[in-house]
Amino acid sequence: MKMAWKEMKKNKLRYTILGSIVFLISLLTFIISGLTNGLSQDNASLIKNLPDGTFYMEEEADETYSFSSLSEEQQQEITEAQPEAAFFSIQMGNFIDTSDKQRSVAYIAATNSSYYPQVNFGEVILDASLEEEGIAVGDEITNEQWDQPLTVAGFVNHEKFSHSAAAFINPDDFQALFHTDTMQIAFVADSVAQNSNEATAFKELQAFSNSEFLNTIPSYSAEQLSLNMIVIFLLVISGMLFAIFFYMINVQKLGIYGILKAIGVKTGKLFQMMWAQMFIISVISLILSALISQAFQLLAPGGMPFHLTWPATGQLSLVFIIIGFIGATLSGIQIKRVEPMQAIQQGEM
Structure with missing residues (x-):
């Protein structure tokens, strides 16, 4: 030296x-x-913030979350095998704020999930990046295709999907807004999964690890x-x-x-x-x-x-x-x- x-x-x-x-x-x-x-x-912070686990989508969706649709029977089958399973749907969309400015967001509805906020009917919880742009709690957001506005109930940090701020809404609102009555994705965390050494296989469903699911996101x-x-x-x-x-x-x-x-x-x-x-x-x-x-x-x-x-x-x-x-x-x-x-x-x- x-x-x-x-x-x-x-x-x-x-x-x-x-x-x-x-x-x-x-x-x-x-x-x-x-x-x-x-x-x-x-x-993809919406997905990366989740713990390690297994995602399930419809096999016929060809690894495209927007094409996936889990029937009530499939959700029941997953819940019976994995009682802690969470179900959620994602839909890209937009809304008009109180200043008549259009905002692009990713709408998320989740059931039986402790990973995402639970939202009351008629309300929405947004990513904090929108708060920095002037949206406040109590504001009403609208869309020409909606019958009723949604009220901003709060904000969450670092929840984005496909470079858009996340907008968490009630599953009933999601069904009304996007005309669907099914969930797209099931998620089971390894920490709560039964038989967590190996992902449970379900008929007509395809399983993904966290990294594999990230690669199904367009452009990721x-x-x-x-x-x-x-x-x-x-x-x-x-x-x-x-x-x-x-x-x-x-x-x-x-x-x-x-x-x-x-x-x-x-x-x-x-x-x-x-x-x-x-x-x-x-x-x-x-x-x-x-x-x-x-x-x-x-x-x-x-x-x-x-x-x-x-x-x-x-x-x-x-x-x-x-x-x-x-x-x-x-x-x-x-x-x-x-x-x-x-x-x-x-x-x-």
């Missing part, structure tokens, strides 16, 4: 340039990761895949950066390595020096980028879907260090292969 730090102080510009590049790449990765998680929450998987691929490419680029940088450094120092090997310095010590330099550069760059990305989260506009937790930042930082270690190690293979006299002669050329 002492030898590595001494060399870095001697060649400040060279290592500062590398550190600056690593800092920019890691900062960009943290920002994109925050946007990925933020968009994920904005797209494509959106997340695209952003995650960018994060992965940035991580790969950082590993290649370390490999190329240390390869060039090692080529320039072959003569020095030959002398050190000739006087008895083991190859392992040379690798440790290279790893120490990589670790120092990575840690300093990652600390700076982590602090700036967290500050960005605090200062970002309220409407920006950005969500980056410290655990997620720590995991990404660990991946950066591991990839940097691999890249630096691959570039150092030449150190192991070089012979002292050959390296000295090459360094003298």
Whole structure:
């Protein structure tokens, strides 16, 4: 470590340039990761807030929740096998507020559920993002297709679906508004499920885990895949950066390595020096980028879907260090292969 730090102080510009590049790449990765998680929450927090469990939809719905319809017999069958099962329906729609402005929302009706608020007939509970836009408790929302308005009874935090605010209504209101008398989805949490080691199978119903159900949401998987691929490419680029940088450094120092090997310095010590330099550069760059990305989260506009937790930042930082270690190690293979006299002669050329 002492030898590595001494060399870095001697060649400040060279290592500062590398550190600056690593800092920019890691900062960009943290920002994109925050946007990925933020968009994920904005797209499906209604589902992601649920505990681990099993979702059931009609098999003929072809993994499309809006096409699913659970008959009363199917609901009864599920309830008999899993008494704690919850049933809910989701329908994208809109309403007109008191200022005659149209709002897009996801209407949700749930029965036998402790995961979603229970709403009285004629009332609606909205996601808190709509409160920030001027809607207040007691306001009446309307729609040209409704016979009667709904009264805003309260707000809940972080409940969105398909990038729209959630609007929880009574099942009777849901049936009247959307002309249906069946529920679309059944949910059984693993913590309350009987025989929770394996999802209970029901005839003509398809079971989904939480992650599998998220992928049935239109645009969710494509959106997340695209952003995650960018994060992965940035991580790969950082590993290649370390490999190329240390390869060039090692080529320039072959003569020095030959002398050190000739006087008895083991190859392992040379690798440790290279790893120490990589670790120092990575840690300093990652600390700076982590602090700036967290500050960005605090200062970002309220409407920006950005969500980056410290655990997620720590995991990404660990991946950066591991990839940097691999890249630096691959570039150092030449150190192991070089012979002292050959390296000295090459360094003298």
